[in-house]
Amino acid sequence: MIRKMAASLLLIALLYPTSTSQALSCQKQLNIAESYKNYDGVLMATVENIVRKKGSKEVHLKINHSYKGVQQESLQVDEDEIWNRVESGQDYLFFLSNTGTGWEHPVCSATKKKEEMTQEESAFLAGKELPIQLLHSSREVSDGVVQSMPKLENLENPSAASLMASVADPAHKWLPAAAAGLIGSVLAGVSVYYKLKNDRP
Numbered sequence: 001m002i003r004k005m006a007a008s009l010l011l012i013a014l015l016y017p018t019s020t021s022q023a024l025s026c027q028k029q030l031n032i033a034e035s036y037k038n039y040d041g042v043l044m045a046t047v048e049n050i051v052r053k054k055g056s057k058e059v060h061l062k063i064n065h066s067y068k069g070v071q072q073e074s075l076q077v078d079e080d081e082i083w084n085r086v087e088s089g090q091d092y093l094f095f096l097s098n099t100g101t102g103w104e105h106p107v108c109s110a111t112k113k114k115e116e117m118t119q120e121e122s123a124f125l126a127g128k129e130l131p132i133q134l135l136h137s138s139r140e141v142s143d144g145v146v147q148s149m150p151k152l153e154n155l156e157n158p159s160a161a162s163l164m165a166s167v168a169d170p171a172h173k174w175l176p177a178a179a180a181g182l183i184g185s186v187l188a189g190v191s192v193y194y195k196l197k198n199d200r201p
Helices: 002-015 017-024 033-039 120-128 158-168 176-200
Strands: 041-053 055-069 075-080 090-097 103-105 135-140 146-150
Touching: 033 120, 041 075
Parallel strands: 075 103
Antiparallel strands: 041 055, 041 090, 055 075, 090 103, 135 146
16 A cells, blocks of 8 residues: 555655646745835736646736735736636735746745735835826727727826716717717818808909
């Protein structure tokens, strides 16, 4: 029995030598300041989906708070198929590495579930939060069609933001038609003016 167990363990080590050595090298636990310094991306995110690929997994994240390296709504990160096991629908404090071609959730990452965070970690990250750029928002209009438009808070011109709010508001849906009618009237008036001017002797 013992020989069979030993043989099984040896087989696992032979099949996954790289992952095993990486896992064994993760014994030292870094504090929050060291982890923050060592990783390129630090963020609080919800795991929305996990797509399994050959030899790895692609984890789709919805970012709730960012503390370093990332300022976008969502992110896709590669994760080791064997050792990292985050779960869909769960919130985690992620520590990520930027590979130059994308983001990676390393085997030795200090990532932990949100509820496992200590008061020390929360206090350390509190003053480091970055703004997340919400580029688009979906809004349901009166005919049932969902349209995507820029977030009003991201519009630099206040008058442009006011116009977008007026157009988006169903109570002001007559504005585009009124504007088109006004422009048409002006063009018609100009045309009549030049015609009368040219007809004079």
